[in-house]
Amino acid sequence: MTALTLSVNGVEVTRDVEPRTHLADFVRENLNLTGTHIGCEHGVCGACTMIVDGRPVRSCLSYAVSCAGADVRTLESFDNDPVVGLLRDAFSRHHALQCGYCTPGMLATAFDIVTRLPEADETRIREELSGNLCRCTGYVGIVAAIRDVLARGPHARTVEPVARGVSPRAVSGWTDATKVAAGDAATATFAVPVPERIDGGQTLSRSIPVPVSVERLWATLQDIETIARCLPGASIERINPDGSVEGAFAVAIGPMKARFAGTAQVAYDASSRSGTVRGAGGDGISRSRADGAIRFAAVAAGDDASRLDIDMTYKLSGPLAQFGRPVVVAHVVDRMLGEVAANLARVSEGGVATASAPIGGIGFVLGTVLAMLRQLLIKDGK
Ligand code: FES
Ligand code: FES
Numbered sequence: 001m002t003a004l005t006l007s008v009n010g011v012e013v014t015r016d017v018e019p020r021t022h023l024a025d026f027v028r029e030n031l032n033l034t035g036t037h038i039g040c041e042h043g044v045c046g047a048c049t050m051i052v053d054g055r056p057v058r059s060c061l062s063y064a065v066s067c068a069g070a071d072v073r074t075l076e077s078f079d080n081d082p083v084v085g086l087l088r089d090a091f092s093r094h095h096a097l098q099c100g101y102c103t104p105g106m107l108a109t110a111f112d113i114v115t116r117l118p119e120a121d122e123t124r125i126r127e128e129l130s131g132n133l134c135r136c137t138g139y140v141g142i143v144a145a146i147r148d149v150l151a152r153g154p155h156a157r158t159v160e161p162v163a164r165g166v167s168p169r170a171v172s173g174w175t176d177a178t179k180v181a182a183g184d185a186a187t188a189t190f191a192v193p194v195p196e197r198i199d200g201g202q203t204l205s206r207s208i209p210v211p212v213s214v215e216r217l218w219a220t221l222q223d224i225e226t227i228a229r230c231l232p233g234a235s236i237e238r239i240n241p242d243g244s245v246e247g248a249f250a251v252a253i254g255p256m257k258a259r260f261a262g263t264a265q266v267a268y269d270a271s272s273r274s275g276t277v278r279g280a281g282g283d284g285i286s287r288s289r290a291d292g293a294i295r296f297a298a299v300a301a302g303d304d305a306s307r308l309d310i311d312m313t314y315k316l317s318g319p320l321a322q323f324g325r326p327v328v329v330a331h332v333v334d335r336m337l338g339e340v341a342a343n344l345a346r347v348s349e350g351g352v353a354t355a356s357a358p359i360g361g362i363g364f365v366l367g368t369v370l371a372m373l374r375q376l377l378i379k380d381g382k
Helices: 023-030 082-093 103-116 122-131 140-151 214-221 224-230 319-323 326-348 361-381
Strands: 002-008 011-017 049-052 055-058 071-073 202-210 234-239 244-253 256-269 274-283 288-300 306-317
Touching: 011 023, 023 049, 049 103, 055 103, 082 103, 082 140, 103 122, 103 140, 122 140, 202 326, 214 224, 214 288, 214 306, 214 326, 224 234, 224 326, 256 288, 306 326
Parallel strands: 002 071
Antiparallel strands: 002 011, 049 055, 049 071, 202 306, 234 244, 244 256, 256 274, 274 288, 288 306
């Protein structure tokens, strides 16, 4: 058992808990707060959503002990909250519930939407709700109720989000140099050292065509802030004097949303127009970690055409690792690289990158499912 102290609905509580106890079980079984419902228990249905440090969190995916010191708010604490009061009335008026099993999680997410996104339209509301499943209503009433409350806004946040982040773990260095064959047109030479092996990590190689000269592409690749603007979901906090970069990477996979904050070390080799990125970061809420090493090279593919060759090794650990199956990650990477290539071409020509939102949404989920099906069919067809 582990002693755990945290604030639940404004009251500090201390209990001995099994390290494996998730937050939903903790509040229901230890504190008798049964307003939080449990459905799938693996992060898909959203029934267990509660507010932790001001943000909606899947309590079935969060270990209680990982929330030590956190401010946890369950639906019971919103009895007198004016915004949730409006939502409750609107849910009744618009018939936004039938059996009510999904409703506690829906209200927690709706509270987040109406206080964080005052301009949200129907499309955005549906995207934000994509992590909360309802088997009864068909969502029309739920969306209408949220729109109704938004129209009466703006609504002040009664629970302010707490800044969060984790200290990056010290990362190890590099070993030897290597060459990687990358397509027929040319051979990418990664003259800089390759990263040390990430034990248990997955690897992925990609070549993306970029319709600008290799000189322009290489110049763009050396501007870290521009590169961050080209990467959907990436943001830079600071560039340190030693060249390391502190920042965050947000990713949304259907119901799962994570923001990995950490540090990356970037190295360049001008003679081969190649470089490396070695990074590690963590998502403070789910206590998941991502470790990654990327080698990249700009390769000439004609007068005004080039190619960006990428060779990456990554490892996800913690609760979110279950969403890190290779086919899912490959789909994330391919979607992301499509946007990166378009942005690189844009900024290399003096334009502005347009990617800022993390990869995610229902289109992504459908794409991933199709990719998995394709993989199964190919396997079965052989
Ligand atoms: S019970 Fe937590 S997401 Fe379904
Ligand atoms: S109202 Fe029954 S699951 Fe949503």
